[in-house]
Amino acid sequence: MQPWLRILPLLFGLLCSALAQEDILRPRGAPIMASPHERALPIMLGIEGALNWNTASQTLQYSPFQPTNTPTQLFKSGSGFSPAVRVLADIGLSPALGFQLHVGYDVKTWGRSGTAEADCQNLLNPTLVTVIPVSVDWTFTAEYLTAGAGLRYAVTPHLWLTGGVTAHFHRSNRQKTTYSASQDTSCGFLGPDGQLHRTLQIEAEFDSPPIKSTRFGVELGAGYVVPIAHRLWLVPRLQFQLLSSFRDDLDGTDAWKPYTEGPANVRGRNASQYSLQLLVGLWFGL
Numbered sequence: 001m002q003p004w005l006r007i008l009p010l011l012f013g014l015l016c017s018a019l020a021q022e023d024i025l026r027p028r029g030a031p032i033m034a035s036p037h038e039r040a041l042p043i044m045l046g047i048e049g050a051l052n053w054n055t056a057s058q059t060l061q062y063s064p065f066q067p068t069n070t071p072t073q074l075f076k077s078g079s080g081f082s083p084a085v086r087v088l089a090d091i092g093l094s095p096a097l098g099f100q101l102h103v104g105y106d107v108k109t110w111g112r113s114g115t116a117e118a119d120c121q122n123l124l125n126p127t128l129v130t131v132i133p134v135s136v137d138w139t140f141t142a143e144y145l146t147a148g149a150g151l152r153y154a155v156t157p158h159l160w161l162t163g164g165v166t167a168h169f170h171r172s173n174r175q176k177t178t179y180s181a182s183q184d185t186s187c188g189f190l191g192p193d194g195q196l197h198r199t200l201q202i203e204a205e206f207d208s209p210p211i212k213s214t215r216f217g218v219e220l221g222a223g224y225v226v227p228i229a230h231r232l233w234l235v236p237r238l239q240f241q242l243l244s245s246f247r248d249d250l251d252g253t254d255a256w257k258p259y260t261e262g263p264a265n266v267r268g269r270n271a272s273q274y275s276l277q278l279l280v281g282l283w284f285g286l
Contacts, residue, residue, distance in 0.1 A: 042092040046235070048104075048281035050084035056110045056140075056246075056273040062254070063265045070256040071116040071136045071179060072266060080139065082109035084277065090152055098152040106146045106168060108246075108273060111139030118256040120187035123196070129259045132185045138177040142211070142246060144168035150219060160223040160235070168215040168243065177202045210248040217243035221277075231285035241275040 057077040060066075086104025093099055115135050122128040150164015179200040181188045189200035221239030228234050250271075255263040 043286040044090040044092075044098075044283050045286065046088040046090065046281045046283040048086050048088065048235075048237075048279045050086070050106075050277045050279040052082045052084055052106070052108065052275045052277050053079070054082060054108050054110045054273060054275045055079045056271070058271040059269045061267045061269055065262075065264055067254055067257045067261045067264055069117045070254050071118065071134055072252075072254040072256065074112055074114045074116055074136045075138065075268070078110040078112040078138070078140070080110040082107040082141070084146075084279075086146065086279075088281070090283075096154040098154075100150050100152050100162070100164065102146075102148050104146045106144045107141065108144070108275065109139060109141040110273065111137070113137045116256070118181075119259045120181075120185060121259060122186070130185070130187070131257070131260060132187050133182050134256075135180040135182075136177070137180075138175065140173070140175045142173040143171045144215070145171060148219065158225045160225060160237070162219070162221045162223065162237070162239070164219050166217050166219050166241065166243075168217070170211055170213050170215075172205070173211055174203065174205050206247075210250050212244070212246055212248070215244045215246055217241055221279075223279075223281075225283075233283040233285075235281040235283055237277075237279040237281065239277045239279060241277060243272075243274060245271050246273050247271040 055077075056079070058075070060073065060076055084104060084106040086102045086106075088100055088102040090098045090100050113136065115133050117131050118134045120130045120132045122130075146166060146168050148164055148166035150162055153161045155161055179189065179202075181198050183198065188196040188198050191197045191200075219239055219241050221237050223235045223237030226234040226236075247268075250268040252266050252268070253263055254266045
C-alpha cells in the first residue's frame with residue numbers, strides 16, 4: 001500500500017474531530033445566552049409614599065409705612081408637613097444608569113402660629129383705644145397633580161443618586177386662619193350677628209390667579225436599595241424639591257392698627273415654597 005494511503009484515515013479522523021467541536025450551523029460560534037437577571041436594558045416599576053416637610057416665605061412691602069407687630073406680618077413665612085404619592089418607571093441605560101418617569105399627587109401644607117397686636121376701640125366710648133394681643137394660627141394647603149423625568153445613578157449596588165425635573169399642576173387650595181383676642185380684655189371681633197366674639201375664623205380658597213396653575217422645579221435625592229425578594233426591593237429615599245413660585249404678587253391692606261398708627265398698603269412679593277421629602281418605595285423588576 002502506498003504510504004500516502006496509510007495517512008488518509010488519520011487525516012479523516014482529525015477532520016471529524018474539528019467539525020465536532022464547531023457549530024456547523026453557526027460558523028462563527030453559538031450565541032452566548034445572557035442571564036435574565038443581567039438584561040442589557042432592565043425595566044423597573046415602583047410606587048412611593050412620601051412625607052413632605054415644606055417651608056414657605058414671602059417679602060412684605062409696605063407703603064407709606066410699616067405698622068408695628070401686626071397679625072399680617074405673621075404671614076411672612078411658614079412651614080409644615082404633608083403627604084405625597086407617586087408611581088415610577090425606570091428604564092436601564094447602562095449597568096449603573098437609568099432613565100426615570102413618574103406621575104403622582106402631592107399635597108403642600110404650611111402655616112404658622114404666633115401672637116401680634118391690634119387696636120381695640122371701646123364700643124361704649126369710641127375715643128378709648130387700647131392695643132391688645134391677638135393670637136394667630138394659620139395654615140395653607142395646595143394640592144397638585146405631578147409629572148416628571150430624571151436620571152438614576154447607582155454609585156454602588158445599594159446606593160442611588162437621583163436628579164430630574166418636575167411639573168406641578170394645581171388642583172385646589174384652601175387657607176384657614178384663626179384670630180383669638182385675649183380673654184383679659186373687653187375687646188373682640190364684631191360678627192355678622194352684631195355680637196362681639198373672642199375668636200374670628202376665616203376660611204378661603206384662592207383661584208388662579210393669584211395661585212399659579214403650573215409650577216416647575218428640580219428634584220435632587222439619594223436612596224438606599226434593600227433587597228427583600230427576587231426582583232423586589234425596598235428603597236427609602238431623601239429628596240429635595242426646588243420649585244418655582246406658587247403665587248403671583250398679592251396686594252392688600254394692613255388695618256389692624258387704624259387708630260394708633262393708621263392703615264397701610266401691603267404687597268406680598270416673591271412667594272416661594274420648597275420641600276424636603278422622605279420617600280419609601282417598593283420597586284419591582286420586570
